[in-house]
Amino acid sequence: xxxxxxxxxxxxxxxxxxxxxxxxxxxxxxxxxxxxxxxxxxxxxxxxxxxxxxxxxxxxxxxxxxxxxxxxxxxxxxxxxxxxxxxxxxxxxxxxxxxxxxxxxxxxxxxxxxxxxxxxxxxxxxxxxxxxxxxxxxxxxxxxxxxxxxxxxxxxxxxxxxxxxxxxxxxxxxxxxxxxxxxxxxxxxxxxxxx
Amino acid sequence: xxxxxxxxxxxxxxxxxxxxxxxxxxxxxxxxxxxxxxxxxxxxxxxxxxxxxxxxxxxxxxxxxxxxxxxxxxxxxxxxxxxxxxxxxxxxxxxxxxxxxxxxxxxxxxxxxxxxxxxxxxxxxxxxxxxxxxxxxxxxxxxxxxxxxxxxxxxxxxxxxxxxxxxxxxxxxxxxxxxxxxxxxxxxxxxxxxx
DNA sequence: TTTGATTTTGAGCGACTGTTCAAGTTAAAA
DNA sequence: TTTTAACTTGAACAGTCGCTCAAAATCAAA
Numbered sequence: 001x002x003x004x005x006x007x008x009x010x011x012x013x014x015x016x017x018x019x020x021x022x023x024x025x026x027x028x029x030x031x032x033x034x035x036x037x038x039x040x041x042x043x044x045x046x047x048x049x050x051x052x053x054x055x056x057x058x059x060x061x062x063x064x065x066x067x068x069x070x071x072x073x074x075x076x077x078x079x080x081x082x083x084x085x086x087x088x089x090x091x092x093x094x095x096x097x098x099x100x101x102x103x104x105x106x107x108x109x110x111x112x113x114x115x116x117x118x119x120x121x122x123x124x125x126x127x128x129x130x131x132x133x134x135x136x137x138x139x140x141x142x143x144x145x146x147x148x149x150x151x152x153x154x155x156x157x158x159x160x161x162x163x164x165x166x167x168x169x170x171x172x173x174x175x176x177x178x179x180x181x182x183x184x185x186x187x188x189x190x191x192x193x194x195x
Numbered sequence: 196x197x198x199x200x201x202x203x204x205x206x207x208x209x210x211x212x213x214x215x216x217x218x219x220x221x222x223x224x225x226x227x228x229x230x231x232x233x234x235x236x237x238x239x240x241x242x243x244x245x246x247x248x249x250x251x252x253x254x255x256x257x258x259x260x261x262x263x264x265x266x267x268x269x270x271x272x273x274x275x276x277x278x279x280x281x282x283x284x285x286x287x288x289x290x291x292x293x294x295x296x297x298x299x300x301x302x303x304x305x306x307x308x309x310x311x312x313x314x315x316x317x318x319x320x321x322x323x324x325x326x327x328x329x330x331x332x333x334x335x336x337x338x339x340x341x342x343x344x345x346x347x348x349x350x351x352x353x354x355x356x357x358x359x360x361x362x363x364x365x366x367x368x369x370x371x372x373x374x375x376x377x378x379x380x381x382x383x384x385x386x387x388x389x390x
Numbered sequence: 391t392t393t394g395a396t397t398t399t400g401a402g403c404g405a406c407t408g409t410t411c412a413a414g415t416t417a418a419a420a
Numbered sequence: 421t422t423t424t425a426a427c428t429t430g431a432a433c434a435g436t437c438g439c440t441c442a443a444a445a446t447c448a449a450a
Contacts, residue, residue, distance in 0.1 A: 024221065027221040029406075030408055030409080031408095039428085040429050041408085041410080041430075042409095042410080042411075045409065045410075050409080051408065102309070103306050108306055110368055110369070111296075111303055111368070112222075114296055115217075125369055159366065159375070160382075163363055163365075163379070164362055165362075166362045167357070167359055167362030167363075168358055173309055174320055174323065175320075180354070191386060224438085225437075225439075226437085234398085236400075236439065236440080237397085237398060237399060237400080237439095238399080239439095240438095240440075241396095241398085245439080246439085391450100393448105393449085393450070394448100394449090394450100395448095395449100396445105396447090397445080397447100398445065399441105399442105399445085400442105400443100400444105401440105401441100401442100402441095403438105403440075404438100404439100405436105405437080405438090405439105406435105406437065407435075407437075408433105408434100408435090408436100409434095410431105411429105411432095413430100413431105414427105414428080414429070415429085416426085417426090417427100418424095418425095418426100419424085420421100420422080420423070420424095
């Protein structure tokens, strides 16, 4: 054997993720990254292959973090819908100011790569599909628990949730509308229960 | 006097707008633009000052086009809500394949510039606010016409519309979900009428 | 036809891009 | 202690970026 890898891979990816999330893929230069993660080009390219490779890992890690965040709120809630509501409130209200962007990194990726960059476009589609599948299992559980009616399928609830959540995050990506967040989240969950 | 301006300014801006809309500001190079609008650097910089200047004009033109598109649908509809529904269906279903992106250029701008580039960030916020004000006048008319209840203010309807519309456009920015568009638009307008 | 202000051209500037790789450093194995 | 494979470093490469400006082209006015 030989020298161990000095940097902590997970931590590096998390820092890179923050930068990519804030600035987007194209607008983030490798020199920005070098400074943020404190690695020299050679090490970065040995570990991740390319800027695209590092972004790819960052985006994957982002979705993992988001899922585990939701799981956390679900564990501390007595209902699925309550857990999701706590998650939405946390993202839109509580962690708004310490987040690199109000807009979901996955949504930003979908927007930035649409039809262009083959590999990253495919990745963002794939991760989006997997997240929708995950949400669908949650809503299936909510229906099973009689938290929600069976008028809609679990997938339809998941779709409505995504549309509403993405729309709200986009809307609150501007200054001076903070006091509208809670009422609009209330409206969102009122609607979900009445669908 | 002297030589006349050869290019047609409006047309150039419209072509540039398509490119910026598709690729985003950062990922669009001045050489991409040169080719698309068939102008050499000197002419572009004489006419628009900078890449940022051309983008600025493009984004402004985009919102003008969007407004006049809505006005067109309103003129051909017997109700405000009907006109808005025709507009939404046109954007999400009918012109989806001939549009540079499924996502609103203004939303893309809000996402790309958030907290970063001062001037373009301000511009995108300003245009967003003006568009919301425009929408609010439309919903005020709809309430006045008894198309919608007075449970919500015109502004609240406008906010709900934007959240839903933006969310839907983001959701349909992926392949293979086309057949869901009409039902989800129906759901959106059912909800608006029941708010 | 000549004039002259205006517009267009495109070579090219300096800065920055993603990436490479030879040389240096590290620490487990011998 | 020496060896050696793994890892880190940072100068530097070729290409692209936004942009400039001297020279050429253009055309209304004289």
